[in-house]
Amino acid sequence: MPELPEVETVRAGIAPHIIGKKVKGIEVRNDRLRYPIPKEIEKLYGQVIERIERRAKYLLLYTAQYKVLIHLGMSGAIRVLEDDFELKKHDHFILQIEGDKVLIYNDPRRFGFILIYGVDELIPFLEKLAPEPLSDEFNAEYLYPKLRTRTRPIKSLLMDQEFVVGAGNIYANESLFMAGIHPERPANNLNPEEVARLVEEVKKVLQRAIIQGGTTLKDFTTPDGSPGYFAQELMVYGQKDQPCVICQTPIERIVLANRATYFCSQCQK
Template sequence: MPELPEVEVSRMGIKPHATDQVVTKLEVRQPKLRWPVPDTLFDIEGQTIRAVKRRAKYLILETDIGYALVHLGMSGSLRVLSQATAPDKHDHVDLHLSNGKVIRYNDPRRFGAWLWQEKGGDHPALEKLGPEPLTDAFTGEYLFEKAQGKRTAIKQFIMDNAVVVGVGNIYANESLFTSRIHPKRPAGQLNLDEANTLVADIKDVLATAIKQGGTTLKDFTQADGKPGYFAQELLVYGRQGKPCPECDTELESVKIGQRNTVFCPECQK
């Protein structure tokens, strides 16, 4: 599943091609995605894309009358192509631009979404979201206060979008390892120093992933088709049974919130 770094890399990839371009045509070949593509999305035709933004794992294409909200789901990707490029089997949505380019949405599993929100309000999908992890609103003090009294495992807690957005499974594994915090520890047991360390590590892991172009997952490619490279530097995710990169203890795995979690039983307490 594309996580926040992959979505941010997609945003950076399409931004220079889409900003200040007029949407000349919206082409929907498969409207049955995670939610049906709404007819109101066609309001974007004739509009100029003023900005390409991101909120959590949603991409936002802003116009003067509203915005399109795009989610990549489990296997979705966006490509910037020539309009002459023929679509493939799982290319479900095309946004044709006045510069001759097309933003093409491919999604084999169809768990993604293309939605529309009129100007003057926030889409319900964006309500009740926590702060962005790479902003000043996400601090150790904030995390410490939110965690007070919580018995939820810390890994599940930091993956809750109501607490902080965009800390998916891969980066939760990595951040907890670098923080030396056991993923099953109740969130309420963290002290302030540990919360400060964890927040700093979350920011560092996500920023590094964005810088290096997103994780190379089998379903993800950047907007220009080039794969990411961060997977080469993953410390624990996907490495259960292998030696810990710090102490050589065998890495273990456990299910937390139905997600595979890899950790070092020696380093993480």
């Protein structure tokens, strides 16, 4: 599933191909995504794509009058190709772009979605999100008070978009390991120092994944449609029974709130 670093990598990967370019055609091949692609999407015709931004795991494509919200869901991928491209299964949405390019949205499981808003319109999906994790707003002063009244395990809260944005399962596991905090600790049991450490590690883990994505990413413009997501160096995630990189204790795996959870029982308290 594309997480924040992957979405950021997609943004950076496609931006140079579409910014400043006019939309010359719109083709909805299958509108049945998580939410149907609205008819209004045709208003993009003739608009110039001015910029593409990311908020949490959402992409936002701006023109002078509109903004398009794209969520990749479980299996969504975007590629930019020459317009003599070969259509693939699950190519649901195609934007023809000035300069003989196409932007293609492919999504086998169709949990993603594409919606259009007026440029000044509020987007409900973005209203309740926690601060962007790589911004200064996301800090211990923000997070500590939010955790103080919560008894759920810290890992579950870390994955709750109203508390922390962008730490999907992999990154929540990795951040807790780096911060030396046991995933099952009740959130209100963390002291301010631990919360500060956790905030720092969430930022570092996401940042490192984005940098890795940028370097290992082959190309968003290869017709084979490799979505551009990347295998990463992971310390605990998927490492059951492997020796901890710090103390050699075998990594444990449990299921916490239905999600695979990995940790070192020695390093994480």
